[in-house]
Amino acid sequence: MAYNNKYGDTATVAQKPDNALSLEKKGSNVKYNYIFDAKYRICYDNDYLKKYFTPGPEEDDINTMHRYRDAIVYENKDNRNFERIFFGAFVLFPYSKEDEYRNHQFYKSIEKVGVGGLPFLPNATHLVEDLLDEVITDSPETAFESTVLQHGMYEYLEKIEFNNKEVLVGNLSSHKQLEVNLKYKFYHIPYSEIRSSLKYIKYVAIAQTKAKGFGDDAGIRYYGRVKSFEILRRSEIKEIPKDSDELYVRFTIDKWEKLDKKIDLDGRSVRHRFYTNLFLLKNANIVPDLLIKTKEDYRLYLELKRLDKIKVELNKNDVDDDTMVKGIAFKNLNISFTGDSYQVYKGKDLVDNISIDDFRKKPNVAIKRIKKYI
Secondary structure (H helix, E strand, C coil), X not given: CEECCCECCCCCCCECCCEEEXXXXXXXXXXXXXXXXXXXXXXXXXXXXXXXXXXXXXXXXXXXXXXXXXXXEEEXXXXXXXXXXXXXXXXXXXXXXXXXXXXXXXXXXXXXXXXXXXXXXXXXXXXXXXXXXXXXXXXXXXXXXXXCCECCHHHHHCCXXXXXXXXXXXXXXXXXXXXXXXXXXXXXXXXXXXXXXXXXXXXXXXXXXXXXXXXXXXXEEEEEEEEEEXXXXXXXXXXXXXXXXXEEEEEEEEEEEEEEEEEECCCCXXXXXXXXXXXXXXHCCEHHHHHCCCHHHHHXXXXXXXXXXXXXXXXXXXXXXXCCEEEEEECCEEEEECCCEEEEEECCEEEEEEEHHHHHHCHHHHHHHHHCCC
């Protein structure tokens, strides 16, 4: 928390809000900043006090919050874009009837545009406490969804192409194949298996399964960018000889790299191949994480995972291109993915049905709905 800090690295003039809260969140290198500007005027004129102590801050104060939130920008040295660095700006004003104030337009505007007012007195602190709890515990995705054109927006946008087939995850026949693939920087797979997806593939990742003798080394550890590919007969792949005229695709890999952390197979076998995207590949812990296909599903996954341990449930045990996420087990709940809604089950009882559209518009509200059934 900084008091009366001067923000001078802007495109126009420096700004000096009263209090600025700066947060760092796990999984993001972006700073999440919020302004809390106190507007407490001391005056002994009864008419003025009567006017001031009506619900809500002055409109001029709200306009000041818009100016702070929108005017304080900085030039991102990585992409040369000017970006906002504040995710919200709030007036603190003296008023004690918090329940009454919940219906005020300047309270509702906080959820809509991240600008508004909050009553704050020794006996009226609940709304400020609720807001602080929300901005502190929000995931990076929640912070971005509740704001527009903020600092780090470009980092966030890169994460949302969840149905991209840019990464081919293929299996291996043996330890020998792994050694040869790594040594000669290539990977081969029958053309018939990837014919329709070939043009989308930019990376190859290798799944080492227990069924092929990898034991404790089972998992996804290596990946590489595709430098080029060619379609040829299997007999023409000399590094691993096989007398066959079946058509194969041979991917030449620029270089094999190790993931920061091996992706666990979660006791599953990878049959043939499946597809994912580079963001999921670099952020997954277990194989089911790689099969999330939409931004909303991933958002729900992140929010619940942040609260407690979860289990991504698949429609079958073996993993291939037909394997899909059917839901998430969370505490005593099972959340089923139907395609257009999230059905919340407690035991065998359906306790809630949250449409994807509602979740997309107000994810915070949807998460609170889920949490109340725990």
